[in-house]
Amino acid sequence: MAIIHVRIDERLIHGQVATVWSNSLGVTRIMVVNDEASKDEIQKSVLKMATPPGIKLSVLTVADAAERIKAGKYDADRVFMIFKNPRDCLRLIEAGVNLPEINVGNMAHKEGATQVKKSVNVTKEDVEIFKKLDSMGIKMTARMIPDEPANNFMDLIRGLI
Template sequence: MIKLLRVDHRLLHGQVAVSWSKNLDIDSLLIANDDVPVNELRKSMIKMAKPQGIKLVIKSIEDSVKAINSGVTDKYKLFIVVESVEDAYQLAMGTEGIHQINLGNLKKTEETKQLSKLVNITDEDESMLKELVGKGIEVEARAVPGDKKLKIQDVLK
């Protein structure tokens, strides 16, 4: 069962490893990203940040969609972390099990606009988020579980 899909440009770090994992009571963590499976440095850094007692799986976006759709992930209390809104969109549109997306930390660039203190999105991201909300997926922004949820539809025009 997919507990949550989180978008965070940093992928796995202290906030994710500790607060979200404990709050969600997960037993498996999926890092869905096209670069990490082939980038040994990033992969080893993520493995070092993995919380004890939690299974860590690192797969490409395509392989993640296949795994979720095959049912192999159904036996786990799964927390998925992706790097971008586009990755989240591909997973959510390619599978049936994603009902909630958390926007955690999306860095500011010249192409982005600020939605909240830590969430910056492009126009393309905004279009994808609107489509996800329209599909009935709850999209919210907050850094840690104790923060107040900011529902994305309330800040998107």
């Protein structure tokens, strides 16, 4: 399997992901990895409707994603993996899945969060998770669309560490 792009985007699948990212990456499958979304039939229906024609969709728990990836279930696919939060990325890596790089695309403002880039807000817990990912050698960037220059995400949060 080729995981060709990993993105944190609280919106999961939306216009930007469905058109710009999917087309530029040439994906054959979008994989949403989030425990809550995988158990919500309404959200799964909405995600399916938002997925472009001809692209397969998987909405999985972190545990199911790890199990299926390690079993080679998606070896023939070009996978665009989308997470709702950095915690799920860390959990998947800790379950034995290698991620090539993580693009932080959208994290909405919430209580206690600090804006580090337009559409990217992090809490203290998020910063701790990003520090752990960085210590594991995971490269992290921040960009909204493929044509935007990739900022080093750790540089954006350096003042919060």
